[in-house]
Amino acid sequence: MDSKTGVYICSGCDIDQAMDVEELAKVASKECKVPVSKTHPVLCSEDGVKLLKEDREKEGVNRFMIAACSQRFHETTFDMGEENIVVRAPIREYVAWTQKTRDESGEVDEDTQLAGEEYIQMYTAKLKKHGIPQPFEQDTSKKLLVIGGGVSGMTAATEAANAGYSVDLVEKKGHLGGFCLDEHKLIPSRAPFSEPEINYVSAIVSTVEENKLIKVHTSSFVNSISGQPGEFQVKLNQQGKIEKFKCGAVIMATGSQPYDTAKLSHLGINYDNVVSSAEFEQMAKSENILRKDGKPALNVGFIQCAGSRTPDHLPYCSGTCCMDSLKQAAYIREQNPEAKAHIIYRDIRTPGLYENFYRSRQDDPGVFLTQGDVVGVKETTDKKIAVEVDNTLFGEPVNFEMDLLVLAVGQVPSTLSGESALNLEYRQGPDLPELKYGYPDSHFICFPYETRRTGIYAVGSVRQPMDINDAKLDATGAAMKAIQSMELTDQGKTVHPRVGDQTFPEFALSRCTSCKRCTEECPFGVLEEDEKGTPFPNAARCRSCGVCMGSCPVQIISFKDSSPTIFKEMMTSIEMPDEFDEKPRILIFACENDALPVFDMAAMNRLKINTNVRIMPMRCLGGLNLIYVTDALSYGYDGIMFMGCAYGDDYQCHFVNGSQLANTRLSKVQETIGRLNLEPERVRQYAISMNDYERLPKIIDDFVEELDDFGPNPFKGM
Amino acid sequence: MTGRVTIDADLNFVQGLIHHGGADLKKCYQCSTCTVACPLTPDEAPFPRKEMLWAQWGMKDKLVRDMDLWLCHNCNDCTDLCPRGAKPGEVMSALRNKTIEHYSYPAGISKSAKTMSGNVVLFLVPMFLIALVIVIQNIDNNFAFLTAKPIVYANMLPVNLVDLLFIPPALFALFNAYKAISSFIRGLKEQYPPTEKGESLLTAINGTIKDVLSHIEFKKCGTNKGRNFSHKLMMYGFIGLFITTNSVFVLHWLHEFGFDVQTTPLPFFHPVKILGNVSSVAAFAGIYLILRDRIKNSNETVLTLFDWMFIGNMFLIIVTGILCQVFRVGDHAYLAFITYYIHLVQVFYLIAYASQTKFGHIFYRPAAMIYSRYSGRNKNIFSNL
Amino acid sequence: MIKEHGKILVIGGGISGITTALEASEIGQDVVLVEKSPTLGGRVSGFHQYFPKLCPPTCGLEINYRRLRANPHIQIHTNSEVLSLSGDAGNFKVKIRKNPTFVNEKCVACDHCTAVCPSERSNDFNEGMNKTKAIFLPNNMAYPPRYVVDRPACEPGCSKCVEACKYGAIDLDMQVEEIEIQVASVVIATGWKPYDAKKLKNMGFSSVPNVINNIMMERISSVSGPTKGKILRPSDQKPVESIAFVQCAGSRDENHLPYCSSICCLGSLKHANYVMEQNPDAKIYIFYIDIRTPGKYEDFVVKVQAKPNVNMIKGKVAKITAGENGGVLVEAENILNLEKVRLDVDMVVLATGMEPNLKGQDRIAGIELDENGFVPMELQQQGIFSTGVAKWPADVNSSIQDSTGAALKAIQTSIGN
Secondary structure, X not given: OOOOEEEEEEOOOOHHHHOOHHHHHHHHHHOOOOOEEEEEOOOOOHHHHHHHHHXXXXXXXXXXXXXXXXXXOXXXXXXXXXXXXXXXXXXXXXXXXXXXXXXXXXXXOHHHHHHHHHHHHHHHHHHHHOOOOOOOOOOOOOOEEEEOOOHHHHHHHHHHHHOOOOEXXXXXXXXXXXXXXXXXXXXXXXXXXXXOEEOOHHHHHHHHHHOOOEEEEOOEEEEEEEEEOOEEEEEEEEOOEEEXXXXXXXXXXXXXXXXXHHHHHHHOOOOOOEEEHHHHHHHHHOOOOEOOOOOEOOEEEEEEEEOEOOOOOEOOOOOOHHHHHHHHHHHHHHHOOOOEXXXXXXXXXXXXXXXXXXXXXXXXXXXXXXXXXXEEEEEOOOOOEEEEEEXXXXXXXXXXXXXXXXXXXXXXXXXXXXXXXXXXXXOOOOOOOEEEOOEEOOOOOOOOOOOOOOOEEEOHHHOOOOOHHHHHHHHHHHHHHHHHHHHHHHOOOOOOOOOOOOOOOEEOHHHOOOOOHHHHHOOOOOEEEOOOOOEEEOHHHOOOOOHHHHHOOOOOEEXXXXXXXXXXXXXXXXXXXXXXXXXXXXXXXEEOOOHHHHHHHHHHOOOOOOOOEEEEEEOOHHHOOHHHHHHXXXXXXXXXXXXXXXXXXXXXXXXXXXXXXXXXXXXXXXXXXXXXXXXXXXXXXXXXXXXHOOOHHHHHHHHHHHHHHHOOOXXXXX | OOOOEEOOOOHHHHHHHHHOOOOOHHHOOOOOHHHHHOOOOOOEOOOOHHHHHHHHOOOHHHHHOOOHHHHOOOOOHHHHHOOOOOOHHHHHHHHHHHHHHHHOOOHHHHHHHOOHHXXXXXXXXXXXXXXXXXXXXXXXXXXXXXXXXXXOHHHHOOHHHHHHHHHHHHHHHHHHHHHHHHHHHHHHHHXXXXXXXXXXXXXXXXXXXXXXXXOXXXXXXXXXXXXXXXXXXXXXXXXXXXXXXXXXXXXXXXXXXXXXXXXXXXXXXXXXXXXHHHHHHHHHHHHHHHHHHHHHOOOOOOOOHHHHHHHHHHHHHHHHHHHHHHHHHHOOHHHHHHHHHHHHHHHHHHHHOOOOOHHHHHHHHHHHHHHHHHHOOOOOOOOOO | OOOOOOOEEEEOOOHHHHHHHHHHHOOOOOEEEEOOOOOOOHHHHHOOOEOOOOEXXXXXXXXXXXXXXXXXXXXXEXXXXXXXXXXXXXEEEEEEEEOOOOEOOOOOOOOHHHHHOOOEEEXXXXXXXOEEEOEEOOOOOOOOOOOEEOHHHXXXXXXXXXXXXXXXXEOOOOOOEEEEEEEOEEXXXXXXXXXXXHHOOOOOOOOOOOEEEHHHHHHHHOOOOOOOOOOEXXXXXXEOOEEEEEEEEOOOOOOOOOOEOOOHHHHHHXXXXXXXXXXXXXXXXXEEOOOOOOHHHHHHHXXXXXXXXXXXXXXXXXXXXXXXXXXEEEEEEEHHHOEEEEEEEOEEEEEEOEEEOOOHHHOOEOOOOOOOOOOOHHHOOOOEEEOHHHOOOOOHHHHHXXXXXXXXXXXXXXXXX
């Protein structure tokens, strides 16, 4: 279909107080040579939208450039239907509200007007190169694979099945139930949260086994998973027998194991009467709380944080041990009213209504609690255990003599067991990439389920330290996300965070040099490669971040709405003022999620932004291709600011390492800039968050001021 | 730091405390709100948070040697703010009772004072003794005192005999108190060795007397503000009555030795009589206010039998004392003599078991207060206010 | 893909409600989202940063609002209240009252109205620490991005804003509207409010100057707050050089909130970071009973604690009085040293606990509460679910996790399982 472009300029919201909109319309028709160029006093009004729709119907306009407010407003108002493309030029925010307005005599400011005109040119250039998004197509399986038959896995399977999805549940052991099945009792799961609860895990096992939508594979493990969401090919090994099937999404619920007690010799684990919390649980289960010599253990001590919260062991808090030890203290008192339980803690951690459980254990006269740091554990001649504790509530170093000492051992994710549970046949490796301590990346606060392998969700204590109640909630959420992934994949759309996006990377493979950078840098392991090293995309794994596009040294990767070509068209669409004009031009590439809305915020607060900058949105700074830098500098731009999220340990990039990669790439380009006899400082990356709008004008002004010292880009006009 | 202390949690002791006034002590989670709320605690090793911990762990040795228990005046500011409802004020009170029991000499009496049956025995002694003396004294005249007019209590029990009945138990009580307090002070010395910041013994005693008489500590209380007044009334009332009784004793013996002085029954405007009556009213008012507050706060404070016996004992002494006079003047012979008998029994209980009942605080508290000044404990050395 | 089935009602448009609505709707489920205030976003929209990443909540909200804008399955009623719920799973009748904002969807947020508005009102978004005009945008991130009129704050008879609005967006005669809808299942995500610190009689809140609560601290630290993000003490706008954080202000206290609010430790550690970022030399004191930073949050406390000017003191502050020159005097026992401490600091932040919004007068007929005002699942009839802090004191991350699961539970009911 022929494309016909219309440019529509709104004069409302004080846009006409800053610019001569009729002049803008003229620029559109003359400079940009668009067939339709109109202005309207309130484009978002019924009348305005009617104008657009009439042009669509009568004039056949199918590409709309709306020069009005930012995309964050009226997104659906200006939706012109699937076959038609809409590009927004936010002249309200970037110009009208942040630049000089008309002076007292009503004259527009020259620079402001120019900014408006240049934005019209840039965004019209973009519109012209913009393609129509196409969903990918595949034959989607909507079956869920759950790996791990513990409480998390069983819950995820049940919840998905209850929503009508069939599930294959794989368990390594000969039976379902996992770690919690063997527990004597469980921590309370409901109000009043005051007493240990009868172990109900076997009831969950029965529910799962009776569910017709759940197929249980015990004594099995995943040999391999290949393919992509919606069409994962699973090979299952059941005692040597290989079973193959297809599934749409995977939940990894392989749980955790107690920390290796062999490493806790400093806490006396090698003494006869020192046991781990897991061992103690079994002693209590068989009503056998005894010393090794068979005498009843009347004085039982608990050392909290055995391994946890200790830099050389587990730096994190395992989150469950306080509740577990309180529960085990209850066993002691239940089974022998003469026996005493002593808990030595660093901080008692019973969040929320768990406080009730702490309170009820405290009420028991035979449960003794103190804060303290254990500095020594020794065996006495009569095989008692002497525990030396500093920093106690007693205000002095103390010593306890125990018949039996229980170490509240922390949990370690199963990912550190040495075996892969997923065995992904992915170029980037068989497992979910690790964030820290064996727990998988990533852990966004707002989006806890996003792993770096699309369609594969970690859940339960393999995801982060958690107890059984949290695991059940977590599993339900993960089931929701897995279902969502299968459904969106079925529609050929991407999942979070660009939910519903239908633009995917396209590869002009004839020019590919097989450098493998894209396959290596993709944060989501989307790309496989053949023997020659040519990339092969798996669209359903893709989250549309554009990191691959940024990585490609020969620029063969593009999206329908974002590509090196589009950026180049945009930056070269304006007429570069020459070096004598004293109108430097600075490009700002801003990440759409965080950095770009900052300009909206600045605009809403009517902060003045330097008139020489031009803003270009990017989906993520990871899409930064070095060609943008050379293109811009050689066209005569005086400087470039890349604005994106913070990176490092507390990275905020929703595509994990986009801004980090941008930084790496920029560090490489500095040399090239130097070779062009330009100052490397002309190009800089900034970590900008939504909260930075107040300091934004100064950041830009400082940069522009610095550029002043360098003088104009000598490439201007060349 | 000296060596490590080995702690052996004493479950029985904890259970004992729970049953005797410290019902909620286990609820404490050691936030130390109580210590901050307390208007009386010193800054260094303050109370009552540490006492709560010791109580929870059943650390009897620490507790019975803890002078801070006695620096506490049961303001209940701590209990009021306690986020866990552990009632530190009550626990401190229970611990004081436990201390009295611990040092009680002879050991059995204090234990008896805690139980109903024990108290029956403790009461049977004066009931029997006094009744016996009355019977022996009056059997020959066929209990003529009942019909004689006007009513004269000495007719039933001459003052000489009263003295005979009460001086030995008073001496007995003083001896017991001496035994108990001396071991108490030995304990304090071990736990709080005197520091160079201490006052001389004389200054310490002098200061303590001033503190007690002025009720300066009570005045700092927030929650139980009223107790400053009611306890003061009761204390001065009893001091007044103590002076009255001793004055009567002196007057009697002066008279016996031939001096021309008025003896009982004293006329209404005799200074001693006035002192007695005013003191009775003050003591009655004090005890009434205390009882009223206790009953009003009954859901917040826990009173053990040990506490009730003491309050009841005081109350009965005052009430019977007043009624004795009322019935005497009103000429109700039977009522008057029965009331007088009860009065004597109650007074006997108060005096004879003084160091073993809750009344014992009149020994322990001043001892601790004096020692705290003497040892230098009571200094707010960290205070920058 | 979900096709024929009933709608889900989500009550509460904070982060939990938004998440539930989005997660359910993105597989095609129809959702009705009801929010009491004029904008979505709830509590988190007032936060400066999230722990432990120290990233702005606006970032996640931005993504979620983008998801909302693009989503045809969610119907949003802001400034609306659910009056009652009746019926059974699969067929609940819901009465909703839509309170007038006096501004319609024609609003373009051009701000001309505030320029002419003669009246001011206390800015609840900034906890009353500054003022807005009677017509105002609830906050920078308001969704929908539309102004609101606080009618009681208007000057009687004034209609200057109506005249100033070129877009016909202001209608001062807008009326209350009651609607009844039918839904298959319900998710309660009504969230929380900070416990009223005035009830803590020993904490000096509102009686001692420069004692603020943790929500006020968020606003003071936030660039959209009353001081544009500069941490100044309220009485004299002096930059804060010493600050004390009082943990468990109301929480873990039978006289107030018997439960642990589970976020306040991390919140205060985060606030310590806010202060250090502006003034690395500021003296920071955190008074606590137990530091509760479960799981990987432990890294956060380790990091903050390692800073030279951060002092963690075990012992609850139980007395707060006015100090010298506008300072605040806090008193506690340093338990591990067995001595009382008194500090005169520039400002005190009470780490007030979370109280469920439904507690007290804001009950909704048809929803069962426990004695604390939370909405436990086991007390609800089939088809009614709760999530986030309406259910249990939780941080943002757990609330979102919970809300994702709640979406699935609600879907199960709405498809009849």
